[in-house]
Amino acid sequence: MAPHMKLSVPGRATATAVVAAVSLLVGGSMAGAAPAGPALAAAPDIPVANVKAHLTQLQSIATANGGNRAHGRPGYRASLDYMKGKLDAAGFTTRIQQFTASGRVGYNLIADWPGGDTGQVVMAGSHLDSVSSGPGINDNGSGSAAVLETALAVSRANLQPTKHLRFAWWGAEELGLVGSRHYVNSLATGDRSRISGYLNFDMIGSPNPGYFVYDDDPAIEKTFQAYFTGLGVPTEIETEGDGRSDHAPFKSAGVPVGGLFTGASRAKTAAQVTKWGGTAGLAFDRCYHSSCDTTTNINDTALDRNSDAIAYAVWELSE
Template sequence: MRTRALLTPLVLAAVTTAGLTVAAPPALAAGPDISVTNTKAHLDQLQSIANANGGNRSTGRPGYKASVDWVKAKLDAAGYTTTVQSFSTSSGTSYNLVADLPGGDASSVVMFGAHLDSVSVGPGINDNGSGSAGILETALAYAASGQTPRNHVRFGFWGAEELGLLGSKYYVGQLTTAQRSAIRSYQNFDMIASPNVGYFVYDDNAVGNGVRDDFTAYYDSKGLPWEYIDVQGRSDRAAFRSSGMATGGIFSGAETIKTSAQASKWGGVAGKAFDACYHRACDTNTNLDLVALDRNVDTIGYMVWRYAAKDYGTTTPPTGSNLLANPGFESGAVSWTGTSGPITSGAGRPAHSGTWKLWLGGNGASATESEQQTVTIPSTAATAQLSFWGRFDTAETGSTVYDTLKVQVVVAGVTTTLATYGNVGADTTWVQRSFDLSAYRGKSVTVKLVATEDSSAQTSFVIDDTALTTT
């Protein structure tokens, strides 16, 4: 959690009052049992990374980049589409890692995040290896569960939080208006295993009251006392909240002193900090309450499962609006999932408009690359049309097709190829291509572009200014 030269006192509101009869916990749908053993193993790995890199994982130091690379490899192996954002800070280059699970309604995103960096004086295992390990293990468990999410599921691992929430601010600042509107909720997890533990829920009652209430309902269902906390500007949820998104989160305490009433409620030692190693070298993998970690990773699991399946209702987009997010790729590899690299601003091929485009192929080597996005076509639409501008060129010769681009739609697991283009007849003229998708009204449709090259000469399939519009 970010530090400040002068900390504004945290505002707490207890939910229990002495002498009152406490009702039986409400019944909730059972959440998953997220492995605390695996989560602790992730924390041990982050400790090892710090040990090998000067004792910390802070922005601008090699331990932070090594942490990003290790988390990215775990998520890539689980099937996530990962994007690394780099940005400059006073301490050097930092990185955000964003992981999207393919599938779900791309116009309805639920997002979960934690900062991955430490301060420079220590390894940052509770602050905030604990939150990062918690969402990592939950992301891996969700991918392995075989769940089919209603909403698009995204995880964010933020850099430079300790320098002033810079990573999460950078991420939100790069979003278009449509992309911000697509994020239905953002939930933050910063310090979830403090050794003198408390159970705090962000009191974001101005925006996204339902997220807050889902956290407290889950704690109530486990018979676990909790308190609201106003974290003010000390949490990565701040940029999301100021942009009008529903936010929430949990926290187990930092440098604030535990009161006698809190010690009576939660155990631990009154008169001492919730985490006496906050922002110190002793914040190692022994500076953890593993019972709290177990409870809180299960809380994360409950919220991920619940919000992935949450029905936000159907909103019919205005007639003629583009259902695709980031249709011209100007936000980089955002809203599209697939192969890392083809969405580019590189000068090797021009864009149809702007500077970014989708450049599939062009490798001159045996490879398959793809990008896709899932949208729901309103059942009330009269027609639906997919279109894009394409510029194809090749170094192949002759009349044999070696390299292809397939335009596909995937509906309920069934793939239909709408068109196939190849090296034969390719040229460098921009041409708009259109396809009637009216047959898919009322359905969730994944638009997929797949390029396959052989090992001979290159063929480049450059695509820009995509659209899926209705009338």
């Protein structure tokens, strides 16, 4: 998450039922919403072991490349190539978008799942770069790995949603949302209007986690809230990183946005410990933007729940 702009779980069947109910009650908030067609199969459980395996790979890449995966550094491009290889093998149409920031070449990775109405595009994305001071496993390997595994689950299910699915991994977020802003600015007005919703995931495995939902598009927000309600996990509205991550350029362009967050440098309150457990007075992520943001800096339960929530939202909002 950009600094200076900062900008198998129980109850699964219940979560599915609640999300289905919300889809009937919430109409038309997300751009391009259409009457419900035949229901898709329920979203799959996202194996947290698979997500963690991607994080192990990102850690190895950072270790082999000066300890980070920052913009313009070899660790970033190696991270992107790892993601692209997985997506290409799974049948996605991928492209690399190039830009320049701070005198260095940067890259976005865009992956489209074939099929669906390209006049109604549902996007899920995360920033792939770390800061230069560490490997960035929670910030933001966690979001990047979970979005990747959700995309791979789409392929495994051979999902055929009504809407078109697009996944993205952004470069140079830590320099001020550069990659995502470049992408949005490069779109023609008509192409922007075809994006029904953009879902952003920036830090979803914080070691002292909270469960925060972006307070933006009502349909997207309520879909995420319904999922967590089904698990019996209370949520709060996300305020710490509002406008400080890659949803901001989309929101400024009029695209409906939403997302999830488990907290960064703010301290968890006693009231939040009552709701979620953890340690009061300690940052949600004490290794935020530090060298200790490694694979040991991840809460598996938070990563598991949020990865599953991503899949539920992708399935629900694309049908």
